[in-house]
Amino acid sequence: MLAGYSNSVSAKDSDKDSDKTTISKDTNVTEKKSTPAQVTTSYDLMTKVAGSKNYKVWKTVSGGKVYTKVADGINFRYNHIQSNQSIKTKKYTYWLIYVDGRRVGWVNENYFSRNDIAVPKTVSLVNNENALFDTRNAISYATDDTGTVVDNNEVKVSRDSVNCTDPKTYTIKYTYGKAKASTKVTVRKSTSEGIGDADAVTPKEGTNKLKSPNSHYGSSLNYINPKEFTPEKKTHSWTSGDMTLSTRLFQPVLLSVKTDTNNDGNINRVGHIPEGLTVSNGWAYTSLLSHTNLIQGHIVGYNLDKLTNPYNAQKLLTMSQSKFNSYVKNIKVSPYIPIGHGQAMGSTKKYVYVLVNDNTEKDSNDSEELIQIRKSDMLINKIWTVKCWNGDENSPRYFKNAVITSDHQMYGLYYDKINDRYEYWSLTRTGDNWNTSLVGATKGTFVDNDSPIQGFTYDTKHKNFYLGFNDLIVKVGRTGELKKSYTFSTGRELEGISVSDQYLYANLAQRAELLKSKSKIN
Template sequence: MKNKKRFFISAIVGAALVSCGLAVSSNQANAATYSRAITKIAGNGNYAIYHNVSRKGTSGKFTSTKYFKYGQIQSKKSMSTKKGTFWRIIVDGHDVGWVNQNFFARNKISVANEVSLVKNFSYAFPTRDAINYVTNSQGTAVDPSKVYVSQAHVSTKETTVNYSYGKAKASVKVSVYNGQDASADKTPKKGFKTIKTWNGGSKGSSRNWNAAHHYRSETTSNTFRSNGLTLRTRLFQPRFVSLGYGQAGDAMGQVGVIPEGMTVSNGIFTTSMFTSSHDQHGHLVSYNLNALKSKYAAQNLTTMRWGTFKSYAKNIKVSTYIKLGHGQSLGSSSSYIYVLANDNEYNNGPKSEEVLQIRKSDMKINKIWTVRIASNRYIHNATFVGDNTMYALFHNGGYDNYEYWKLTRNGDSWDATEVGATKGRFVSNSPVQGFAYGNGNFYIGFNNNIFKVGENGTAKKHYRFNTKREIEGMSATGSRLYVQFAQRAELTSGKD
């Protein structure tokens, strides 16, 4: 009778997984193998990892989860034993070993600690954007769209939003403050001669990022020079920080292959990663450059030797699958990563934009604000300097100029002031691909081109490269400029 009961439960679990698009096979009533990987969420405790598992239990303890709790965790196998249920985990795409199910955050909903909105009758905040993750009783990530929320959107009234999924519950207080539209009052400075580049995706690639070379790892660094600025390779990134194409059984699983933005602060390099350029949700991946000295090794996460992988895994952190908007407008301080989660397909208008404050310690959303400069100033590019200052770039096509705005956080409000403007279009046929601020200067990136502009809008320098690769975000620390290129994702840096 006990065996029949065990088989019945296993059949129910298998049917539920099949309904989610995951085929389950099993030769034993207490074992399951999934055709595609499911996403698992780590809890707070540390647990042993084993080489082997059987009905009786585990053997071959060889490491601990403390090295892997901030990585992207997936699994395709589970086993029910006398010592509990164990899952074979894959971290950042690398097969690791068996761990007790208690390691995972089970029946949990993690949300931002606070949400603060500027009152705006033209914008309603989607309350699911505050979710870090949701898990079921096995610690498997659940699509946030399946979570019950007491109020799907909040616009102008303060409220408390409640979330629930099965036994999991959470709540967040949403406050609302009165904002005031700012006015553009700066006379644009003389700009650059308008040039042309290409529009759309990259026209070239790094040496090996192509079918002819089977997208294999790069082994030679690059040096790009123009007008006194020399950019050199600092880090070639992995194609995926997870299992690759078609191997994830849910939207939360695949990390990569498209980078959109980046930031560097205190040696921590963070980039946004998406599965599609049209996605609004994705992952942030942080690399500790102070520990990862090699320019090349990170490309080989799935195949590197165990000792090397263990060292790399503890110095790479991956966020859960969260709302990032376009993911191009990032910044960071010593403790937090900031994202302006805007909609790059929204041209201009009165909508608000979300600012996410994400803890570097665990890569979870800590706080969310919405901001608005004015009813006709929707921002597509921004960067952050410390915890209380954001610089925003607005292209005013009607007046053929670029405006530079400084937003200063005062309590829960972000107060905007125009600091400068530059006449012209810079590039006639390409959107801005990166925006950074350092040493009193703005850096504005387009395909193959970077423009240096003083804080008041004075045109200073034009750097023209010939990489034929999209710029995917920029960051500045003092006089050091960091530029990320696509195909293969490559972080470069140099002093201006």
């Protein structure tokens, strides 16, 4: 429960006896003193959703009146907004808001999107008798009558799940209090969609000898753990062969209120674990989990064209209020939505994509959800489910790493343990169908241990895949030819790679740090 209605404490900001009834001795007439000018109530932290209208944010509320404007609320529409206190005056209710973790001030309750449920218009499901679609996964957010985000499990749905066996269209209705919404969920007809042939190509020679640590063995200089850190003051640069990666942007550890507990609620907490990365059209988008065992989290966008200083994003809590108001216009935070392990991402002109996978799955024949998120407001625009099987359901290809390169193209990476090879699968969309084919394969594991793949991307111009391991990036041709490997001794986990405008980007953990190649890749 994140609404915070329990554990509330109410305090009247007036004389403590002002609400008592008194009797006049002279007239024996009952007199009731006036109601207090304002009443303050405290709550557990909750997440709010801004509406589309501008309301001023005030520094203080005193005596039932607001004083000193500190910001225009419309500037925070796409940021992460939290609250833990309200003040009810005779005319309005004001909420104390925190924006991306910073205390800002008091805003009228009408500022929030109240009694609202955000869902996409359509969901399209691949035909798969092994799959059930959880209809609550389509919810970007649901709010109560104060604009507070509620847990999706509190939303009533006309159907909890959809069986993906029989072709049919369902209208799913969502209700919470006065809030209502609906979406159409369609199970696609084709039973051959997603069926490919793993023997369609001959695998190229690879290697099992490259070095990559299983986990991190260091951190950035001023990062100790998620509760102990200070801003970094020195950028980094690592060179391997013809590639140099340098610091582009140190990201905030948290974009939510820093607390002394790990139980502040997953909806509330934005960070601290970066997982995936995609860069396009001057923006970098990273997926964030609050705990590694979750498949829901947040996606945060940073406008690299405007955020040119590599250090300032660490200083949201200490920069001046006026600078903060301007700065956070260039940061967008999605609601708490399905993102899987977060290492299967991509972005196009209008959308961010994430393939929702369960990182604990081995060889599942379940479908995977492909979430299309609008860049404009970071809400779910559409959902498809996809599958990739070698011949039939007994030989599935379940992708934990993938990259979306256009609104109609995706590539998935799969390691075949039986044949000891990496496979590169193409999924191409026609209408709502995602058709599958194998485009390349490489023999071996690349590394001499069980170090995991931490990032996967594709250079559409030169037709090369890039595979990211900890301290290691491998360049592979489209058909599977091992071309180059790059070693960078960062000591930290690599959490996503991306190609944009012919530059390679990589994100590090143990303080999220975006790196960019010094020169264009070829």
